[in-house]
Amino acid sequence: MYIAFGNRVLDSKDIKNIIEENTEFKVIKDMSKGSKREDIVAFNLSVSIDILNEEIEESININELDEDSLFDEYMASTEELGFELEEYLPEDSIIDFKAYKWEPSDNDIKAVLVMANEELGYNKLKDVMRRLLTQVE
Known part of the structure; x- marks a missing residue:
């Protein structure tokens, strides 16, 4: 989907590729259309527990955590x-x-x-995030 981004146009597929090529995240779904805005790029992402375990184990012994504490660490x-x-x-x-x-x-x-041009502002970004979280939960 094409997104109005400041004074230029971005393709959300290009942003998806950047995310998947440079990070441990996998894009599950492009949610840009679900934002109901033409100036927002949004994705539903996932990251493997194995990758998170490697990150967490640098500072904490995972085996000593109960499920609630482990959940908090993962988040x-x-x-x-x-x-x-x-x-x-x-x-x-x-x-x-x-x-x-x-x-x-x-x-x-x-x-x-959720990503937008800085001109849009954080308040609008937070509003869009709230709406998108209700779509995925």
Whole structure:
């Protein structure tokens, strides 16, 4: 889908490729159309638990955590990785990123990324994130 991005047009497929080639995230679905806006790029993403375990084990022994604590660690680590996406995205972009679900059957954590041109502002980005999270939950 083509997105109005400042004074230029981006293809959400190009952003998808950047994410998949440079990060550990897999794009499950392009949610840009579901944002009901022409200036938002949005994706439903997943990251493998195995990758998160490697990250977490650098500072914590996973075997000592109960399920609730492990869930919290997975969500926090996913969001840390999510905000690192910014370095691969266009310089004039702003993002919001939320991890929302641990999916043991897929062995991954699901998340939503919303990206827009910085001119749009964080408040509008947060509104779009709230709407998209209701679509995926």
